[in-house]
């Protein structure tokens with residue numbers, strides 16, 4: 468048989484950069500290899516003098532970036548012979564955990580905050596057969612319980628406190644460097660539990676052959692020092708929703724609130740790693756309001772045809788503001804992660820908008836409606 472060119476997912480793709488060997492049973496749904504889309508109309512219509520790209524990680528198998536980390540975490544759980552995994556989640560982690568557990572023949576237990584995850588994400592967890600435990604509490608309560616229960620029951624934690632999650636997620640940064648042929652000048656990213664910004668920093672650092680304290684597996688001694696893919700690392704900019712912005716307050720937020728439910732998190736687990744990423748890169752954290760992020764979600768969808776979920780839009784939302792103010796310098800290459808797909812949460816996307824006209828089923832009415840708009 469001819470050699471197959473089938474893409475087999477990021478663990479195979481980056482096997483030499485991930486903690487796997489020939490005996491590791493790789494669990495994959497062909498995650499990764501997501502598009503890096505250059506925005507044309509949005510920067511033009513806002514008069515932004517930068518090259519702006521979005522890494523659309525909503526184009527993963529369960530429609531969020533979580534698949535990258537989950538592929539690696541479930542692969543390592545399978546290697547250990549685990550039968551069950553557990554996570555707390557604002558929705559996307561639970562969807563990914565449910566799907567990868569199904570693929571691995573494991574049971575997924577997911578703890579979600581009651582009434583605070585969108586139907587798309589809940590449907591995924593149910594569809595893939597996870598045991599869905601809705602708790603009377605928020606994500607941070609769930610996270611605490613997951614850590615406690617994992618020491619008393621035979622389950623592997625697959626939240627990003629599991630270092631294999633970050634190893635899987637670093638591959639997004641590697642893909643960006645490969646696609647651009649260099650590192651971007653700035654990388655903008657939504658921050659909730661703060662795993663992803665930490666993972667990108669590991670990836671960008673590895674790509675540039677630099678040490679970073681954030682790389683928890685190589686303990687600050689990068690094995691790729693002699694083999695860099697690019698010369699520089701980007702400035703890392705982390706954006707949070709204003710009602711759930713512990714990095715701006717410099718302390719946990721007890722009652723986080725935002726319409727961007729994915730990042731409704733007050734006590735980020737990767738606090739130190741995310742801080743280090745921002746400090747080492749001369750970057751910063753900032754916050755955007757719900758109104759601003761929903762407006763940006765709509766701009767992306769209507770101007771450039773990219774439909775991301777509300778939490779994802781905070782990266783582009785913050786970037787727009789910082790480009791306008793000159794904090795992000797004119798002429799820069801700016802990449803923004805869009806962490807999840809808009810179809811995850813359709814209710815929030817269309818709330819309060821005049822989106823449908825009802826007309827009679829005759830030619831006059833259809834023609835009249837069209838002529839009104841052109």
Ligand code: AN7
Pocket residue numbers: 531533555556557558559560561627657658659660661662663664729730776778779806807
């Ligand atoms: C769309 O699913 O924490 O800063 O439990 O779903 O790495 O936490 C989701 C997080 C951004 C924040 N965008 O990433 C969960 C969960 C979307 C997300 C984030 C999340 P981290």
